[in-house]
Amino acid sequence: MVHVTKAGHVSKWDIYEIVLEGGPSKGNPFCDIKLEALFSLGKRSSCVSGFYDGNGVYRIRFMPDAEGEWSFKTASPEASLDGIEGVFQCQGARGGNHGPVRVRNTFHFAYEDGTPYIPVGTTCYAWSHQGEEMERQTLETLKTAPFNKLRMCVFPKSYLYNVNEPPFYPFEGTVADGWDYSRFNPAFFGHLEKRIAELGEMGIEVDLILFHPYDRWGFAHMKPEYDDLYLRYIVARLSPYRHIWWSLANEYDFMRNKTPEDWERYGGIVTEYDPYRHLISNHNGLAFYDFDKPWVTHCSIQRVDVYKTSENTDEWRKKWNKPVVIDECAYEGNAEYGWGNITGEEMVRRFWEGFVRGGYVGHGETYMHPEDKIWWAKGGLLYGTSPERIAFLRRVVEEGPAGGLDPLPSDWDLPCAGVEDFYYLFYFGFNQPKSREFRMKPGIRYQVELLDMWNMKVEKLPGSYEGAFRIELPSRMYMAVRMTAMPE
Amino acid sequence: MVHVTKAGHVSKWDIYEIVLEGGPSKGNPFCDIKLEALFSLGKRSSCVSGFYDGNGVYRIRFMPDAEGEWSFKTASPEASLDGIEGVFQCQGARGGNHGPVRVRNTFHFAYEDGTPYIPVGTTCYAWSHQGEEMERQTLETLKTAPFNKLRMCVFPKSYLYNVNEPPFYPFEGTVADGWDYSRFNPAFFGHLEKRIAELGEMGIEVDLILFHPYDRWGFAHMKPEYDDLYLRYIVARLSPYRHIWWSLANEYDFMRNKTPEDWERYGGIVTEYDPYRHLISNHNGLAFYDFDKPWVTHCSIQRVDVYKTSENTDEWRKKWNKPVVIDECAYEGNAEYGWGNITGEEMVRRFWEGFVRGGYVGHGETYMHPEDKIWWAKGGLLYGTSPERIAFLRRVVEEGPAGGLDPLPSDWDLPCAGVEDFYYLFYFGFNQPKSREFRMKPGIRYQVELLDMWNMKVEKLPGSYEGAFRIELPSRMYMAVRMTAMPE
Structure with a gap:
């Protein structure tokens, strides 16, 4: 007998969650059990996927975008999960929750309630894989930092200065014995979404990187069927978070094993299973993704040159006719390579060169640390001179025209x-x-x-x-x- | 009766001059009197043009490039100037005179005697039009400056911060009454060549700009026949100076009244009348001149972008297969516009970015001055922080491979x-x-x-x-x- 937990109310753009305990747990419920629910308000309805969270627990999450009395009804080939119904009240949004960010005025952004959103991002690729102490420090640092968007990876990171094992792995298995990519690790995803929720409470949008090439575990080289299973699973779990953006990959073109068709398939899966139409793009290593693709909401750009990148913002606006977000214009720091050793002055200059041409530029920091605690990958503390000036920039832009800065x-x-x-x-x-x-x-x-x-x-x-x-x-x-x- | 003055000897790559006094002075000797001399040494011979220097004085100048006993004989339709003969000894070069600069190793330069020449240039467009006191100050400044090439204009300059009348004008006439472009002003050219000679004694090559658009007197808008007359005249007078480079124009493309055919004709006249094959190019405003033209010895380049120019040096080397000389990468200073307000740091960085890609970058300075005494146009004093560092650069490059720095x-x-x-x-x-x-x-x-x-x-x-x-x-x-x- 399945035990159902469901609340009687939720605030607009928060998550309404139905928990089904005591469901089937034999075989591989991650793959074998299909579970959906139809949420309805008047003539509106939305079909969302549930997901298995281990130990016989199934969850269905929904982010309502309208006030009123919603009803839901589950559907599943598994009789014990099928036909579960309920109603709940969606109340007005909590203070500070303006809904998901949308493209506005072609080149800019606003929350769904119309409040302008000016992305001022930073990057901490693997901050959620560093353990409680450092992750808390990162959140603490972000409290007084100027950033309202953060790029982060789902998977742990293996790269220069990034050699530690993560506390959690996304799949069942071990480093020694390998992974069963058809079985997700609920503890991993529970931890990930806790961190995502904490960022949301701080008003920070999460630009979530679904794949990346800096991998020694195998997560960058799964079979297509497992890539697809993973995408459907993570979209079911995380799309109800209002402040999620999907970044199909970091440096997608450095994942040599993936084809253009793979990326289009991934884009298709995410947009098909995400009923909330979150922002979505694909971040380049060298060659830009084709931002003309209809499912791509904005340009997600890495530096194209050691010397000159954000100065091209206005050209890119003209070319793609979408918002230009330069997530990586190089990082403030003293790392070995040109991607991570510009001064604070140069970082702030690059920000302004982009903003004054109608785009958005992102921050990252790579000052060497004796224990490799470097903000750009692991979070922790900020040492640079640019964040304070980026806060000033944010104030200046916020004081500017509500419709955004256009060249x-x-x-x-x-x-x-x-x-x-x-x-x-x-x-x-x-x-x-x-x-x-x-x-x-x-x-x-x-x-x-x-x-x-x-x-x-x-x-x-x-x-x-x-x-x-x-x-x-x-x-x-x-x-x-x-x-x-x-x-x- | 013509009085002939001629020396019995000269040093290699110095100027041997024959002065003919009491020649015809009626009509317009600048146009009407043709005078040449054939200089011979063994089987070598070279035909050079003489020129009229006013007051019945004609001069024939020759720069011998080989030691030994040279002979000469004049030829002129004017009987009194015709058939004058003589011999003189050409001795070994004076210390410090290494001959004209030639292209070497495709992308680099050397003096004719094989000594490497690393151009480290500056720009003082109109320094020779500022009067004795300031011109002496300029020469004094150059004594301790790191520069061994100087870009300067023949004609005076009328532009932002450049409004003073020059002490001399190149043609007979007045500002009020206009000019007779068929009659040169010997005092003007005598002064010009004195300054050029002084630079030569200091080891400074003169990149002489024959035309420029910053003009209120009419010198940028002469009829083609006068342009051509002027070019033949100046080449006859100045080509014997070993350290002359010809720059057909500064910002040739901003001289809207001149056609591509005009520039090719100018190039043809200069190379035809210059027996010494001095270096020659044409400096752009926006669009590069076609450096593929066979008479162009090197690329003479102005900044193509506010942010990035000398970083393109290696590409330009590949494209043109000739030495790349970026005469203007912007100027150190605080002028109003982006061509003249970069820091000393940025100037030196641009130098290195060019040198480390196998090219050469030039200096200029535009710090505002209460009396508009700005180095880039008028010379005088240097205030910037880059020259000292450019001296360091010159030492580093001179200590490098004798064949030049290649990327x-x-x-x-x-x-x-x-x-x-x-x-x-x-x-x-x-x-x-x-x-x-x-x-x-x-x-x-x-x-x-x-x-x-x-x-x-x-x-x-x-x-x-x-x-x-x-x-x-x-x-x-x-x-x-x-x-x-x-x-x-």
């Missing part, structure tokens, strides 16, 4: 973003002019501010400016000029 | 120049690694040095290195590693 026509040497005749943000990058003449349309009066993007200072110039005028600058790098149209 | 196969993030299995210079640019592993061919022992390209320090590491090894680095920008194969 505006500008001089060859001075990129500019904003909204024509209303808001302009000119960024000088590493150039250090003593002054600059601006020629704005006559008849509009602007408040002009000097922004020092490194020293995090805003200086409001007295009076107002109109038409053609000259602004004195401090002959320093990393300055910006902000102009805001004044009311008549 | 070697290297990792994606660490350009390297040198000679395989013999000399390697790895440059880290703005990256700041804590260490780097190198994998050299086994069996060759290297002396390894850390070069701090900004602090101008060389640290020789103890012992020797072979095969695969790791080098500790200081987690600072602008470092290089130099490896020199040790004798067996």
